[in-house]
Amino acid sequence: MSNTVHLLDYVAGNVRSLVNAIEKVGYKVVWIKDPADLVNAERVILPGVGHFGHCLSSLSKASFTEPLKAYIASGKPFMGICVGLQGLFESSSEDTEVPGLGIIPGALTKFDSTTKSVPHIGWNSAITVQSGDAQGKSLYGLVPGRKYYYVHSYAVPYTPGQLESQGWDVATATYGNEKFVGAISKGNIFGTQFHPEKSGEAGLAVIKAFLDGNRLSDIPQDAQAKEMGDGLTRRVIACLDVRTNDDGDLVVTKGDQYDVREKGTTSSGGQVRNLGKPVDMAKRYYESGADEVTFLNITSFRNCPVADTPMLDVLRLTSEEVFVPLTIGGGIRDVVDTDGTKVSALEVATMYFKSGADKVSIGSDAVIAAEEYFASGKQLSGETAIETISKAYGNQAVVVSVDPRRVYVTSPQDTKRHAIKTAFPGPNGEQYCWYQCTIKGGREGRDVDVQELVTAVEAMGCGEILLNCIDKDGTNSGFDLELISEVKRSVKIPVIASSGAGNPGHFLEVFEKTTTDAALGAGMFHRGEYTVAQVKDYLAGEGLVVRTSK
Ligand code: 1PR
Numbered sequence: 001m002s003n004t005v006h007l008l009d010y011v012a013g014n015v016r017s018l019v020n021a022i023e024k025v026g027y028k029v030v031w032i033k034d035p036a037d038l039v040n041a042e043r044v045i046l047p048g049v050g051h052f053g054h055c056l057s058s059l060s061k062a063s064f065t066e067p068l069k070a071y072i073a074s075g076k077p078f079m080g081i082c083v084g085l086q087g088l089f090e091s092s093s094e095d096t097e098v099p100g101l102g103i104i105p106g107a108l109t110k111f112d113s114t115t116k117s118v119p120h121i122g123w124n125s126a127i128t129v130q131s132g133d134a135q136g137k138s139l140y141g142l143v144p145g146r147k148y149y150y151v152h153s154y155a156v157p158y159t160p161g162q163l164e165s166q167g168w169d170v171a172t173a174t175y176g177n178e179k180f181v182g183a184i185s186k187g188n189i190f191g192t193q194f195h196p197e198k199s200g201e202a203g204l205a206v207i208k209a210f211l212d213g214n215r216l217s218d219i220p221q222d223a224q225a226k227e228m229g230d231g232l233t234r235r236v237i238a239c240l241d242v243r244t245n246d247d248g249d250l251v252v253t254k255g256d257q258y259d260v261r262e263k264g265t266t267s268s269g270g271q272v273r274n275l276g277k278p279v280d281m282a283k284r285y286y287e288s289g290a291d292e293v294t295f296l297n298i299t300s301f302r303n304c305p306v307a308d309t310p311m312l313d314v315l316r317l318t319s320e321e322v323f324v325p326l327t328i329g330g331g332i333r334d335v336v337d338t339d340g341t342k343v344s345a346l347e348v349a350t351m352y353f354k355s356g357a358d359k360v361s362i363g364s365d366a367v368i369a370a371e372e373y374f375a376s377g378k379q380l381s382g383e384t385a386i387e388t389i390s391k392a393y394g395n396q397a398v399v400v401s402v403d404p405r406r407v408y409v410t411s412p413q414d415t416k417r418h419a420i421k422t423a424f425p426g427p428n429g430e431q432y433c434w435y436q437c438t439i440k441g442g443r444e445g446r447d448v449d450v451q452e453l454v455t456a457v458e459a460m461g462c463g464e465i466l467l468n469c470i471d472k473d474g475t476n477s478g479f480d481l482e483l484i485s486e487v488k489r490s491v492k493i494p495v496i497a498s499s500g501a502g503n504p505g506h507f508l509e510v511f512e513k514t515t516t517d518a519a520l521g522a523g524m525f526h527r528g529e530y531t532v533a534q535v536k537d538y539l540a541g542e543g544l545v546v547r548t549s550k
Pocket of ligand 1: 521
């Protein structure tokens with residue numbers, strides 16, 4: 001057998017990470033554009049992102065459905081990832097008009113969002129059910145104590161014995177009180193609901209086992225010892241604010257309340273703080289166990305020539321070595337390039353996805369879109385960056401980064417915005433505050449509050465909120481728990497708490513005192529005060545479920 005893997009080219013998707021992961025484990029990717037070529041393939045992977053109906057109808061429109069079924073029936077190795085797995089089932093409540101391939105009995109349903117965030121985003125288990133020939137074995141490299149990266153709203157609920165009675169080996173994960181199919185296999189077929197290409201070393205081991213044809217193996221001794229709780233882990237994210245410094249080098253910087261210049265003697269301040277090189281630092285955080293890495297291009301608001309944006313190279317290089325989700329923010333909006341060419345936000349996002357990003361983060365443009373949404377009486381235009389990108393790549397690929405700042409008031413009646421009572425009164429003893437959204441990296445305050453913004457962008461199809469806080473940024477004084485609780489009350493989508501982390505205890509505090517889905521740190525990691533691993537070990541020691549294996 002050659003070392004070639006065939007991937008089906010049938011739907012827009014951020015598949016760069018998958019290609020990188022396959023190459024990392026020593027295989028070569030060939031894209032199948034013509035369904036007739038499927039007969040010659042030796043191993044096939046069906047990636048899938050976004051909407052079930054959209055993926056399956058794209059497959060059918062490209063005339064792949066029957067050749068794919070024939071390929072699978074031929075007994076040659078086949079793997080479906082995420083929607084690629086979902087499509088093997090009979091149907092999904094995400095789109096009742098479009099049937100699945102019906103190779104596995106069962107239907108997908110949406111997670112219940114009354115008690116938890118939906119989509120389910122983060123690291124969870126895939127524990128092989130002890131049945132059939134998988135008894136006591138590792139199925140395609142899956143290990144009970146390891147965690148894998150999931151991102152989806154629909155899943156196949158797990159009913160003990162049902163799939164097993166038809167010869168399927170199943171690995172499950174638990175989200176809240178719902179147990180679902182995390183991976184499944186029978187004969188030549190293998191599918192994972194999680195993204196192995198974004199699941200660190202644990203995921204690379206799964207891809208390698210599939211490509212090597214290593215269906216069942218012994219569970220590694222060290223992995224057996226490292227058993228940890230089932231369920232979604234607390235995510236710890238490292239964030240890199242990137243910009244060009246005064247010498248023209250692209251550097252990771254870090255501000256105090258968004259001011260990234262050293263305290264200088266001139267009125268404009270000193271040099272831009274240089275804390276290191278973006279790709280090197282991202283690798284270091286991956287090695288240290290970061291669950292995700294976020295890059296924010298913080299001066300993109302100025303002039304954003306698309307053609308030479310250096311962030312594309314940063315992503316390309318990072319995604320070859322870093323196998324956890326990568327988010328890129330800054331300048332995701334409709335732009336005009338230096339030569340006058342108009343480039344839509346969707347096209348900008350596509351460039352980033354093609355370079356290895358898994359999610360894009362939208363800041364200023366989301367605030368303007370929210371203002372327009374309210375001005376039009378909550379009408380969706382269908383044309384905002386959030387809507388166009390989430391339609392093409394799925395909600396999970398669109399993060400909105402919020403840069404709010406506290407505005408103190410004496411009483412809630414003093415403002416039309418949503419005010420909360422605060423335990424931290426303002427400079428004149430004000431007992432209330434509202435959170436004003438800003439654009440252009442905090443330079444311009446807008447007449448829209450954080451609660452309005454997050455509800456508007458959730459309606460537009462944003463899949464996750466990256467919640468910064470200008471007052472807390474760089475202060476090392478802990479997260480703004482009041483802000484985080486306010487936002488968590490307002491939306492169902494996951495929220496990443498950001499700004500203010502100064503030590504591992506702040507991560508514990510935000511996870512214990514709020515229902516945040518993830519927490520992000522920047523300065524404390526960049527300055528070398530703590531490593532990501534130290535934060536995770538501390539959380540694990542306090543009894544929180546975190547991903548400690550790589
Ligand atoms: O508006 O879509 O072009 O996006 C610009 C992006 O750049 C936004 O996501 C915005 O948050 C970010 N940004 C703009 N200016 C700055 C700045 O610092 N001058 N950085 C900036 C925002 C905040 C966090 C930071 C945390 C944690 N950085 O991401 O990493 O506050 O820091 P800490 O742990 O050290 O407290 P667009």
